[in-house]
Amino acid sequence: xxxxxxxxxxxxxxxxxxxxxxxxxxxxxxxxxxxxxxxxxxxxxxxxxxxxxxxxxxxxxxxxxxxxxxxxxxxxxxxxxxxxxxxxxxxxxxxxxxxxxxxxxxxxxxxxxxxxxxxxxxxxxxxxxxxxxxxxxxxxxxxxxxxxxxxxxxxxxxxxxxxxxxxxxxxxxxxxxxx
Amino acid sequence: xxxxxxxxxxxxxxxxxxxxxxxxxxxxxxxxxxxxxxxxxxxxxxxxxxxxxxxxxxxxxxxxxxxxxxxxxxxxxxxxxxxxxxxxxxxxxxxxxxxxxxxxxxxxxxxxxxxxxxxxxxxxxxxxxxxxxxxxxxxxxxxxxxxxxxxxxxxxxxxxxxxxxxxxxxxxxxxxxxxxxxxxxxxxxxxxxxxxxxxxxxxxxxxxxxxxxxxxxxxxxxxxxxxxxxxxxxxxxxxxxxxxxxxxxxxxxxxxxxxxxxxxxxxxxxxxxxxxxxxxxxxxxxxxxxxxxxxxxxxxxxxxxxxxxxxxxxxxxxxxxxxxxxxxxxxxxxxxxxxxxxxxxxxxxxx
Numbered sequence: 414x415x416x417x418x419x420x421x422x423x424x425x426x427x428x429x430x431x432x433x434x435x436x437x438x439x440x441x442x443x444x445x446x447x448x449x450x451x452x453x454x455x456x457x458x459x460x461x462x463x464x465x466x467x468x469x470x471x472x473x474x475x476x477x478x479x480x481x482x483x484x485x486x487x488x489x490x491x492x493x494x495x496x497x498x499x500x501x502x503x504x505x506x507x508x509x510x511x512x513x514x515x516x517x518x519x520x521x522x523x524x525x526x527x528x529x530x531x532x533x534x535x536x537x538x539x540x541x542x543x544x545x546x547x548x549x550x551x552x553x554x555x556x557x558x559x560x561x562x563x564x565x566x567x568x569x570x571x572x573x574x575x576x577x578x579x580x581x582x583x584x585x586x587x588x589x590x591x592x
Numbered sequence: 593x594x595x596x597x598x599x600x601x602x603x604x605x606x607x608x609x610x611x612x613x614x615x616x617x618x619x620x621x622x623x624x625x626x627x628x629x630x631x632x633x634x635x636x637x638x639x640x641x642x643x644x645x646x647x648x649x650x651x652x653x654x655x656x657x658x659x660x661x662x663x664x665x666x667x668x669x670x671x672x673x674x675x676x677x678x679x680x681x682x683x684x685x686x687x688x689x690x691x692x693x694x695x696x697x698x699x700x701x702x703x704x705x706x707x708x709x710x711x712x713x714x715x716x717x718x719x720x721x722x723x724x725x726x727x728x729x730x731x732x733x734x735x736x737x738x739x740x741x742x743x744x745x746x747x748x749x750x751x752x753x754x755x756x757x758x759x760x761x762x763x764x765x766x767x768x769x770x771x772x773x774x775x776x777x778x779x780x781x782x783x784x785x786x787x788x789x790x791x792x793x794x795x796x797x798x799x800x801x802x803x804x805x806x807x808x809x810x811x812x813x814x815x816x817x818x819x820x821x822x823x824x825x826x827x828x829x830x831x832x833x834x835x836x837x838x839x840x841x842x843x844x845x846x847x848x849x850x851x852x853x854x855x856x857x858x859x860x861x862x863x864x865x866x867x868x869x870x871x872x873x874x875x876x877x878x879x880x881x882x883x884x885x886x887x888x889x890x891x892x893x894x895x896x897x898x899x900x901x902x903x904x905x906x907x908x909x910x911x912x913x914x915x916x917x918x919x920x921x922x923x924x925x926x927x928x929x930x931x932x933x934x935x936x937x938x939x940x941x942x943x
Contacts, residue, residue, distance in 0.1 A: 499630050511708070513634040515627060515743035515751040518758075529748070529755050534790075535817020538749030540760045541730075543737045546627065546744035 416442035418449075496520035552581055611719040613887035613896050614835045616767040616807065618718075619678070620725040620824070622733050623752045623761035624711040625743040631753035632687065632706040640690020640706045647705050650739035651694060655732060658703060663691035669918070672909025678767075679714070683707055701728050708753050709761075711736070720831055722764050722824045730820070749816060759816025764827045767796070768834060771806040771884045772841035775852060779806070782837060789830060790814055796876075804873050805880030805903075810834070842888055854943050857885040864936045869922075870929040875906050879932075885941065892940045902935055 416422050422442035428449050441449070495502050501513030503521060512518070518525060530536050555578050562571040625631060626646065630639055648660040663671065663684055674680045674693065684691050684707040692705035704712040713736070715728030743751040750761040757763070773779045783793050790813040795803040810831055812823050845853045860881035864870075870878075883899040885891040904910055906928045912919055915927060 498628075499634060501634060509633060511633045511753045512631060512755070514630045515625060518745065518748060518751055525755060529758060529816065532756050533759065533814045533816035535759070535814065537747060537817065538745075538759050539817060539822075540749065540762075540819035541733075542746075543742045543744050543750075545737055545740075546742045547746070549627070549741060550744065550746060 416445055418442075418445040494520065548582065552578065555581070611832070611835055614769055614838045615720045615831060616769055616900065617678075617716060618720060618722045618725050618764070618766045620715045620722060620729045621763045621765070622711075622713040622729050622750075623709040623757045623763075624713060624733065624736075624740075624750060625752060626710050627741045627743040629710065629743075632690070632708065632710065633753060635690070635706075637689040640687075643710050644690050644692045644705050646740065647703075647711060647736075648692070650736050651703065653739060654735035655694075655701075658694040658696060658701065658732075660692045660694045660703070660705060663687060663693055664689065666693070669909050669913045672907070673913055674909075676904065676907040676909050680704055681707055681712075701732055703732070709757070711740075720766060720828055720835065722766065722828050722831075723821075726762075726764065726820060726824050757815050759814075760818075760820050760823065762815055762820050762823055763811050764824050765809050765811035766827065766831045768808050768810055768831065768838070769806065769880065769883060769887075770808055770834070770838050771880050772838050772845055774806045775845055775856060776841050776849075778837075778841060782834060783808070786810060786830065786834070791827070791830060805876040807876075807880065842884070846888070850943075853884075854890075854941065856881050857890060857941055861885075861891075861936065861939060861941065864932050865939075866933065867929045869925040870906075870932060871925050872907060872928070875928055875932060876903065879903050879906070882936065882939070890942050892938075892942060894936070894939045898935075902932065906932060 417439045418441050422444065428439055428441055428446050493502050493504060496513055496517045497520060498516035499513035501517060503524075506512050506517065506521070512521075526536065555574055559571055559574040559578065562568075562574055626643060629635070629643055632640055632643075635643070644660065644662065651658050651660055663680075666674070671680075671685055674695070675682060675685060677699070679695055679699065679702045680693050681704065684693065684704050687706055690706045694703045694705075696702065700716055702714045702716070704714070713729050713733050715725040715730070715732075717725040717728070745751060749759040752758050752761055770779055770782070773782055786793050792809075792811045792813050793803075794809045794811075796805065796807040796809065810827070812827050815823070818826070860878040864875075864878050864882065879899055879902055882891065882894065883896060883903075886894045886896045886899050905914060908924055911924055911928055911931070914931075919927065
């Protein structure tokens with residue numbers, strides 16, 4: 414396969430570059446890969462770009478990777494998920510290793526669940542159950558199920574859920590609501 | 593040799609007796625957050641002030657003896673003293689607005705507000721009585737839960753600012769004095785073993801600190817997947833084993849390398865009695881040796897509790913508060929040396 418940039422030399426590596434807000438993956442020759450990396454790198458890094466070959470091979474590979482990560486990272490930031498409750502972005506909590514609010518656990522569940530399992534080697538809470546928070550949680554779950562049942566016109570189930578909700582004690586949300 | 597025969601004659605003390613000299617203290621901390629509120633790091637000053645007010649109100653009903661004081665309103669020396677006593681963290685001190693603290697008069701319970709989490713409820717106890725520390729923290733937590741809606745989910749338990757605390761939100765820690773193992777050069781395998789068993793090993797100052805004076809804080813790493821009593825049983829069991837290892841190390845020091853032990857004690861006592869300037873970390877190293885001597889009955893007129901009191905008294909905040917004045921670092925080093933030389937002036941080694 415020929416290089417997708419110069420169309421002369423054989424393609425030896427893949428690079429990613431941003432074109433009009435989209436990340437494209439191109440198969441290019443070493444020369445074009447080098448050129449792309451230098452132009453994508455910040456000015457101070459570009460100034461230190463070693464001459465190709467010999468001692469420059471390892472730093473060059475690092476720079477190619479850095480540039481690729483930077484480009485991909487920028488593209489990802491644009492579609493980066495945010496917590497609907499506190500507005501924190503994924504890279505923000507990653508930077509500090511601290512979440513923005515309790516709702517972040519739902520908002521970033523996909524990657525957090527894996528991280529939590531790595532941290533604790535467990536995925537399910539065992540132990541103390543706060544009665545008040547549990548009651549609020551149950552109420553919220555029933556409300557979600559009721560709304561879903563009404564939406565899908567499962568009226569018998571909806572009536573049963575409504576009755577179940579009515580049997581629950583009145584929630585005290587004066588000092589915070591459910592997570 | 594005299595020390596060797598003393599070691600052979602010495603009875604093997606029971607675990608509680610050992611724990612009193614090797615396990616300096618223990619603590620159980622519960623991380624709790626209010627539902628629907630941003631965690632303190634991402635909250636505005638107004639958010640934090642609101643949380644502080646809500647917690648203060650709940651505490652005033654549930655535990656009126658625990659009065660919440662805003663950290664910003666606590667005098668610098670008092671703040672340092674609280675920190676040195678391990679009642680509050682440096683992170684809370686750095687929290688300008690909304691940070692609060694409530695400490696029981698006997699120091700058995702403490703609540704930090706708007707530290708890493710909205711609430712850090714801590715119970716303290718002597719030796720290895722982690723269960724006792726847990727019961728204190730748990731009672732207060734259950735009381736507060738009647739007034740506050742905690743952020744909690746059936747799957748992940750108590751939701752915390754850092755996922756490393758999610759689940760029970762419980763960290764059970766024991767402060768262990770392990771100079772015997774250190775003098776025998778056996779501390780590293782012990783620390784590695786603890787880490788392999790998924791325990792956190794930190795220095796006396798908590799996260800990121802060195803184990804100055806060979807004092808280590810050992811606590812559970814996992815907070816999710818095991819219930820509170822299970823975590824406490826495990827930490828107690830493993831720390832009891834470390835206490836036994838340290839005791840054996842002390843007996844072996846007497847039997848196998850008595851000169852190393854006596855040299856360490858003599859040098860430390862000599863410096864403490866004669867130095868004119870002593871920095872905190874330096875003083876802690878020598879006091880640690882003296883603590884070992886006192887625990888092994890090798891020092892006259894010195895009990896382990898005396899040394900523990902000195903370890904606290906010579907810290908910058910306690911030192912300045914005790915003398916009722918603010919001092920520069922150099923002045924403190926001078927006053928610390930004077931204080932310690934006075935306090936250990938009559939201590940002698942029995943060997």
